[in-house]
Amino acid sequence: MTRIDPDDLDGSLYRTLAGAVIPRPIAWVSSLSPEGVANLAPYSFFNVVSTAPPVVMFAPTDRSERPEGLSDSARNALDTEEFVVNVVTEPLAEAMNATSATLPPEESEFDHAGLERAASEAVAPPRVAAAEVAFECELYESIDIGSNTMVLGEVVSVYLxxxxxxxxKLDVEKLDAVGRLSGSYYCRTDGRFRMERPE
Known part of the structure; x- marks a missing residue:
């Protein structure tokens, strides 16, 4: 068995971590810039961290070429204190991938990918109209962790x-979410199986 010591590594552990911590859920984050540009980008460093209060997080890699060194999504969420997490299902996978393109901050990924917006109720950023699940979030906290900024949002409204x-109620057998693997690989959630938790 190969052992890797991070201190001896020439690069980062990204490939190993991203290839082994799988499948990862995808946060398709929509946000608004202070100038009103609707941004939309996918992040697979994403999860739920609390149910009381309901809090989710996404952790984009910092971008040295962007203003303040942050991704557009992180900067918008910190500036406006609002964002929406849209769940990616298989019919939306190609559009999600299109929104991962590096666009200038003044260009909207909604337009780039030909996606329809839907108005949110509790926050200003729009939802992806075709998303079957969306969480409207208000900024809870942000934490700088090495090369990433973890953005935590309290869920203030849910669309199902x-x-x-x-x-x-949400039925896990009906939600065909797409998961992130590594590189250009993704996975489907159609291989479900059950195990009863022991007492």
């Missing part, structure tokens, strides 16, 4: 398409 619910 009726097609992914049963009796009004």
């Amino acid at each position: 398409d009726e097609g992914v619910t049963t009796d009004g």
